[in-house]
Amino acid sequence: MIPRTLFKPEHDQFRDSVRRFIDKEIVPHHERWEEQGMVDRELWTKAGAAGLLCPNLPEEYGGCGPDYLFNVVITEELARAGVTGPGFAVHSDMVATYIATFGSDEQKKRWLPKMVTGEAIGALGLTEPSAGSDLKGIRTRAVREGDEYVINGQKVYISNGQLCDVIVLACKTDPAAGAKGMSFILVEADRAGFKRGRNLKKIGLKAQDTSELFFENVRVPVSNLLGKEGGAFSMAMSKLAEERLSIAVSAIMMAESALQWTVDYTRERQAFGQSISDFQNTRFKLAELSAEILAKRVFVDRCVELHLKKELDAVDAAAAKMLCTELQCKTVDECLQFFGGYGYMLEYPIARAYIDSRVRRIAGGSSEIMREIIGRKLLGEAQK
Known part of the structure; x- marks a missing residue:
């Protein structure tokens, strides 16, 4: 076997702790989670306490610093154990990465520390019934009214949809501008007009919640815009x-x-x-x-x-x-x-x-x- 040269001793030590956590906190419960269609909420806070969430975020937000190899270790160990329930990759490698890269200082301070601890769970709202790989085809609209966006639309196949606290939501802010008319907006799950649909029944990944999400006149402040309008x-x-x-x-x-x-x-x-x-x-x-x-x-x-x-x-x-x-x-x-x-x-x-x-x-x-x-x-x- 060709030796792997990617990892340093700190990554190997981290791998040992991740493996112990998975063996103790995930493997024994995974069958039950498959039956209920999602993991227990408390798994997220346990994972946060063990350092399994957003490890590559800067230390000021609770991470270990910008080192993607810690994320690789977590991904590998979950795969090694054959457990697919926790939506950690979407939370850490996608949602947190978007906020860390494109978010304002206020957005980072509000969300990233909570995402590291598992207090806030993230979801990425891209796919729609009529738009999968072709993101330019999304129909969810965000219309600006004064200091707010009013959002209407639907998303589907959203991992962490049943448990999420914040969604990085892809919306059309200028439908006439094609790809340049799409924006990302942070939507809190407790906003009026936001509704979680079914926890979808799938062939596999049965312990990972995957949902329909609905937005009916959901109002969010303009400060929830992630990055620049039209930049999504x-x-x-x-x-x-x-x-x-x-x-x-x-x-x-x-x-x-x-x-x-x-x-x-x-x-x-x-x-x-x-x-x-x-x-x-x-x-x-x-x-x-x-x-x-x-x-x-x-x-x-x-x-x-x-x-x-x-x-x-x-x-x-x-x-x-x-x-x-x-x-x-x-x-x-x-x-x-x-x-x-x-x-x-x-x-x-x-x-x-x-x-x-x-x-x-x-x-x-x-x-x-x-x-x-x-x-x-x-x-x-x-x-x-």
């Missing part, structure tokens, strides 16, 4: 590389975990008087998966290095997201086969991984969109 599209584009990298980090770790579960199982399981691992088909299949996972692990780690230096290209992030999520789905599918009927039982981690993995090829930009991004760059360069 460029802001979103600037953060998509990190979002897709985070997905790739999770996907490759899940693939590694599924492979290890399968190696352990095939060594123990007997068939026709020998362990399953003794069959050539088992060795060849697992060897192929191992080699493919190793190659993409090296690629992802290199992308993380580039991101730490602020040099990660959006096209490379798209490639990492596409390759790793498709490998995740391939790995859990082929590994499940070795478990036979047991692989179809939800008490086995491989079964949960199978149903949880499928969304990875959709969320954060579908594989088809990733191919479009990569293809445009290729053809654009070929024409120069």
